[in-house]
């Protein structure tokens with residue numbers, strides 16, 4: 216089955232061969248064949264296909280790639296949010312509230328909540344997403360979180376090192392995280408993550424976690440420099456992490472260090488989380504300085520019930536433009552290809568996945584670009600250009616979405 220999507224007023228391809236930040240084309244068409252993109256070019260040259268969809272001059276771009284979420288959880292944290300808006304600071308300890316609710320929930324309840332949020336992501340134009348464990352913090356609860364995550368997510372990250380459980384000794388808990396817990400989850404995950412922050416895990420503990428994950432072949436991620444300056448970014452760079460996320464507190468050396476990782480072609484993506492910065496009333500990550508220095512930046516929602524309860528990549532893109540100083544093109548690239556690079560799903564290396572990473576959502580074709588051979592993931596905006604994402608903030612512009620060749624919105 217093939218589909219010709221034509222009448223595209225503005226096509227954002229992210230294809231470097233087409234030049235510019237976003238490889239933009241005018242009056243374009245795309246042919247989807249099965250789950251892949253088969254052809255991209257001028258509408259006037261488009262080949263015939265089984266089905267034809269005319270989008271009437273609207274803008275088309277790759278589906279969002281949300282490279283940082285925490286969607287396996289139960290309960291919510293409305294009261295904590297209200298207290299924060301009344302002046303209380305965010306503290307890592309709030310995670311324990313969600314851990315208790317998650318442990319008490321059935322598998323079905325956790326899966327239903329994940330489905331609800333994954334559907335919400337899709338309706339907002341997100342066609343690929345990562346999600347993490349980290350609200351279980353026992354061997355059994357982390358294992359079931361990883362299994363459930365794999366039913367929907369394109370990439371699953373093990374975050375046993377999210378918080379030291381109440382009453383546990385920190386170093387003894389790290390022994391468990393790098394020992395039995397890692398052994399249990401490793402067949403189901405692609406990456407390992409650690410919350411390297413005051414109130415969570417220190418540098419030595421974070422290093423142990425990341426080195427253990429690396430020894431098991433997992434990609435590395437770090438929650439770093441979220442609540443203040445700290446060792447997270449330096450550790451991520453030293454250990455060759457795929458991404459370091461939050462990065463709200465960066466000095467000039469850290470910005471340069473992140474940019475320098477890309478000199479050999481692969482490096483550590485700096486993932487900014489604008490909705491989280493706003494919802495925790497923390498400073499916005501210095502996305503402008505990162506892009507100016509040459510770092511590869513991703514924009515993600517960090518959807519979770521504590522610090523960032525939104526699935527809206529469009530909101531994050533608008534914030535990155537209006538408040539972090541990115542251009543619309545830079546923000547759109549960061550929210551699509553940037554996320555794909557962070558997840559290793561951009562096609563630069565074989566698709567990720569642990570030995571048994573066979574979840575329904577797993578990406579087997581590259582995402583983040585509209586070009587032949589990529590997964591057929593694209594979104595149509597009810598607008599003539601991507602500029603409207605920031606020009607009309609808060610307006611739900613997503614009008615059609617294809618994921619892996621299937622029309623889902």
Ligand SMILES: N=CN[C@@H](CCC(=O)O)C(=O)O
Nearest residue numbers: 309310410438517519521522
């Ligand atoms: N910072 C650590 N983890 C999450 C917050 C989780 C929570 O508060 O429940 C984050 O990325 O913001």
Ligand SMILES: [Zn+2]
Nearest residue numbers: 283285438517
């Ligand atoms: Zn997070």
